[in-house]
Amino acid sequence: MPDPTVPPIRIKGRGSSSRPEGRFETTRREAEDDGWYRDGEPASPPATVVTEERARHVITRNQSPDVPFTASLNAYRGCEHGCAYCYARPSHAYLNLSPGLDFETRLFAKTNAADVLRVELARKNYRCTPINLGANTDPYQPIERRYRITRAVLEVLLAHRHPCTIITKNALVERDIDLLAPMAAQRLVHVFISVTSLDNRLSSRLEPRASAPHRRLGAIATLNAAGVPCSVLVAPIIPALTDHDIEGILERAAQAGAPTAGYTLLRLPYELKQLFEEWLATHQPDRAAHVLGILRQIRGGELNEPRFGFRMRGEGTFAELIRQRFYLACRRYGIGARAVGDLDTTAFSPPRPPSAQGELF
Template identity: 50%
Template structure:
């Protein structure tokens, strides 16, 4: 669909209205523009649909040296938060769905995740190491409120003394403060809160169904008060959109009680690039070309560079300036660069089954 299509104009509460076809799609959908379609657009409010599946496995192994974990679990595919920049959008192409609007309205929930998790932890060949929960898409996105899949996974982890790291933009994580507090007693949990912007207006269009920046600071404060280790991710850093907030985010995160902080430059893999470019021209038309040129400046003349070691930070003069600003701010506010060194695998064990007997020897 072209950017001139009336169904491509911004939708309230959604990151995009674009039904951009995935890179594996053999069909391209077009919409005739007439009076009927214009009237339909005015009342078009696509609802979230959730497809429940029985997954065949739940623990995935990571091959990237750029991320600080080897194992991960994603209870959901797609994400209702609707962040326009989300690097996971292209994964919806594997489902023959659009990485655009479908990614945030047609979701997949792995309803047997907790059962599979317990089974895989009990496998004789399993070697305990920290597991990252909710990496591709947020484990605390709105549908979790009703489905409780993430909570069930945490209950399994606590029963096995399996260390977990979480990353989220959602206040829903505070629902599980009871489990997280208990896990923290055994050094079994570490939480990362993504703070993209402290500007409510920018948040509303950039990541529409997420908690506000001030609310995320409240989340950091609540977790820290419960003695749960908290890291902040200032991510993504977008040139001429939110990069001017970097020092403010570092300062506010330190004041809220975060122990460490990191940043990630904007990543635009596959279908994310045209979706983000369209978003820029919709919301920042006077600035769009300048933003895109600066992104190419830090990506070797392209909108995205997938090379390990470069894709998270970029390279070149502008990338170096961002890095220097961040390091100075982090040092000024006494924050660490530690990631999940808080986690302890030594207590891992299988919980007793009904009928097991102990204490005979």
């Protein structure tokens, strides 16, 4: 829990306002006033620092029954979007960095991701299955404008007719329509854009560096108009904070041509519990107790439920009410309530494996 004696401080453009230690740390750090700032003078805002790294592997496998894909690729570690609720925040603890501010300011770019992907696709034992881009961090977060790693990955996938799905909160995905449209024509791609709220003011605090809600809805319309299937994810739904927008999001997404929709209920694994409580104390202090109370109702008395089959949807009366509202709205607005359309894995043409002797043909 946040210290009730210390007033929370909002850092503009950041979803977190602290750097709590990760669960693997053996030391604890505390901020101390060194006297350099005059009373009322704010400290410098934390800058984004990107470290370029060379990946050895880029395709990750999972066996979770809660997600509709078994393979994923993350071009970046950490995410500048800074979403306060992001379930990927605790992954930064593996780097001895804080899941708080470090997750959104200390980023890592896998600059050789496309080259490594090409090598992995060329392996003799490789079996083609759709690869998800954006399972852990957003492939179109702001630094993608500079690094263009996601675009390079898409170029490899298109060249070898390999299917993929994309999950993003950023309208930057529109930049790659020249790649996505020919992929869509071959049933090789399905894009999902997550829309959490229709309230720009709330969104600017909840997911400060993601595209505004209206831009995401505009991207859904643009992609579908270009022949690229683009669905909507109402995810995550935050009880007593964003759930009132479920029907509105689905109506707007239907108008934008979204063929399908999905949803998840907020989950708070590991350090995310503390971080989200801090966010509520900073931005929604009057609703904090109510939001956390409902979360405990749908999570068996806890703030997180890790069991497969329950962690995405929750259980109990409130969770069932959300489920019914979501499916009723999907029927009302003509959106399919399913995860992903059929993608073609039969056209995959693997790259030739690298050879020290070169090739004549």
